[in-house]
Amino acid sequence: MRVSSVGYLIKQGASSVWKNRMMSFASFCILLVSLMLVGFSVLAGLNMSAIVSGIEDKNEIVVILYDGISEEQTDSLLVQLNSLSNVSEVKFYSREEAWASIVEDMSEEEKSFMQYAENDNPLPDTYRVKVSDLELMEITTSQIKTFGGVESVQSPTSFADALVSIRNIVALISSAVILALIIVCLVIISNTTRTSVHARRKEINIMKYVGATNTFIRVPFFIEGMIIGIVAAAGALLLTRFAYNELYSVLNDQLSLINVIGTKSLYSFDSIALPVTVCYLGAGTFIGALGTTISTGKYLKV
Amino acid sequence: MVEFKNVSVTYSSGVDALSNINLKINDGDFAFVVGSNGAGKSTLIKLILKEIDATEGTVIANGYNLRKIRRSKISKLRRTIGVVFQDFRLIPTMTVYENIAFVLRVIDAPKKYIKTRVPYVLELVGLSDKMKAYPEQLSGGEQQRVALARALVNDPKLIIADEPTGNIDPELSYDIVELLKCINECGTTILMVTHEHNLVRYFGGRVINLDGGQVVFDEEVGGSNESK
Numbered sequence A: 001m002r003v004s005s006v007g008y009l010i011k012q013g014a015s016s017v018w019k020n021r022m023m024s025f026a027s028f029c030i031l032l033v034s035l036m037l038v039g040f041s042v043l044a045g046l047n048m049s050a051i052v053s054g055i056e057d058k059n060e061i062v063v064i065l066y067d068g069i070s071e072e073q074t075d076s077l078l079v080q081l082n083s084l085s086n087v088s089e090v091k092f093y094s095r096e097e098a099w100a101s102i103v104e105d106m107s108e109e110e111k112s113f114m115q116y117a118e119n120d121n122p123l124p125d126t127y128r129v130k131v132s133d134l135e136l137m138e139i140t141t142s143q144i145k146t147f148g149g150v151e152s153v154q155s156p157t158s159f160a161d162a163l164v165s166i167r168n169i170v171a172l173i174s175s176a177v178i179l180a181l182i183i184v185c186l187v188i189i190s191n192t193t194r195t196s197v198h199a200r201r202k203e204i205n206i207m208k209y210v211g212a213t214n215t216f217i218r219v220p221f222f223i224e225g226m227i228i229g230i231v232a233a234a235g236a237l238l239l240t241r242f243a244y245n246e247l248y249s250v251l252n253d254q255l256s257l258i259n260v261i262g263t264k265s266l267y268s269f270d271s272i273a274l275p276v277t278v279c280y281l282g283a284g285t286f287i288g289a290l291g292t293t294i295s296t297g298k299y300l301k302v
Numbered sequence B: 001m002v003e004f005k006n007v008s009v010t011y012s013s014g015v016d017a018l019s020n021i022n023l024k025i026n027d028g029d030f031a032f033v034v035g036s037n038g039a040g041k042s043t044l045i046k047l048i049l050k051e052i053d054a055t056e057g058t059v060i061a062n063g064y065n066l067r068k069i070r071r072s073k074i075s076k077l078r079r080t081i082g083v084v085f086q087d088f089r090l091i092p093t094m095t096v097y098e099n100i101a102f103v104l105r106v107i108d109a110p111k112k113y114i115k116t117r118v119p120y121v122l123e124l125v126g127l128s129d130k131m132k133a134y135p136e137q138l139s140g141g142e143q144q145r146v147a148l149a150r151a152l153v154n155d156p157k158l159i160i161a162d163e164p165t166g167n168i169d170p171e172l173s174y175d176i177v178e179l180l181k182c183i184n185e186c187g188t189t190i191l192m193v194t195h196e197h198n199l200v201r202y203f204g205g206r207v208i209n210l211d212g213g214q215v216v217f218d219e220e221v222g223g224s225n226e227s228k
Helices: A003-019 A021-057 A071-083 A095-104 A108-120 A134-145 A157-198 A201-209 A214-252 A255-261 A269-300 B041-048 B071-078 B096-106 B111-124 B140-152 B170-185 B197-203
Strands: A060-065 A087-093 A126-131 A150-154 B002-010 B016-025 B030-034 B056-061 B081-084 B158-162 B189-194 B205-211 B214-221
Touching: A003 A021, A003 A214, A021 A157, A021 A214, A021 A269, A060 A071, A060 A134, A071 A087, A071 A126, A095 A108, A126 A134, A134 A150, A134 A157, A157 A201, A157 A269, A201 A214, A201 A269, A201 B071, A214 A269, B002 B041, B016 B041, B016 B056, B016 B214, B030 B041, B030 B170, B030 B197, B041 B056, B041 B158, B041 B189, B081 B140, B096 B111, B096 B140, B111 B140, B140 B158, B140 B170, B158 B170, B170 B189, B170 B197
Parallel strands: B030 B189, B030 B205, B081 B158, B158 B189
Antiparallel strands: A060 A126, A060 A150, A087 A126, B002 B016, B002 B056, B205 B214
């Protein structure tokens, strides 16, 4: 095929968007809404998982050490803790740090009173242990209890169990919703593109009669679908960005919520802009081009 | 050249559209195909264009054996045939120029050739001034002349005109057949399906009469215009 023919087919595809503007607009709207619905569901699911993970991160095992334990024993316990496969992070929290932390939250009068009691600090040295898998928290706790120098271990195992259940439910629901939305959107999009191509079946028929190959007929439809897909994806991306940022700022203003889930649990749009853009444009282009190409096939059998 | 050898067509509904047809249209012929509704005229055209397959027998069109032709070659066969339909079948979103140039683009003709060839055929059919018009802006007769220009632009061996005068004023019908006769004089084979016996009587030539899916008459007849 000549370069000029390729150029002609691309030009034909592009001009068809305008020439068949009513159907193009219908396809654009359907694609835009579909992409937004699916996109927002994915983003919501992503944030829900992040929120649960954020809450999970706040769960740590507190390992209370015996009073008067030697430095060697403390160090050897650290090595033992780090050797556990489910342990992701271990932090030493000295009795002085624990005291300072308590005093910090007190009023000035209480602080001045507490400074007299500083020498009688009753708090123990502790290790704060974070686990990578909450489901194994109970086992890890039992293992730590067997280590030398450990007086007691505090771990919120029941809360961890609840969180694991929540995380699983959130993952299941968001996957089901996303899957259902994808199916519904694909059905709607395929019907729209089919209607759009059906309206031009005579055109395809004429092309066949004058000896056009299937590729020659399909390419302009492919380009047309791709253009509509890209424009719809760009529109959906802008609307998603606007709506997401609005929602993000509203949620971030809810201090009580942020206290629970942590400031870093919600994704800002800028932090995920690149993958979201790629996914939107990719999905829009792919669905637009594929939809029209498949719909065209039916009318090529002449 | 088009040849039908013992061709029969039975549709899935059980209707026998053609029964054991034997027919040969030589290169350079001009033949009228006449017959009442359901006589098998449309089936004959569909067979030549490989839109349907013969249930029995062999059809040969422009050197292609349509029983053996590969699917990928059907577009090549159609490029050797120009078709004019009763309902014109012009692409409404394309201008007159684009509708005709499209056929040349399909055969990957050079841009320069398209630029000279399209105005030439438009001049032949007398529509040089309508190049930029869209089909809906033209009268029925003009649309049919565009369809005719489209059919002959890639210099096909055979032009099939399926009731080309069915949707236009009677006085313009004569112009259209006149044009087809002119094209035929340059060596193109013309197969014209028509209901209009007046036209056949006027122009004369080879007349193939179909009835009940069979050829009941196939002879040269003299035209009344020749006697004038």
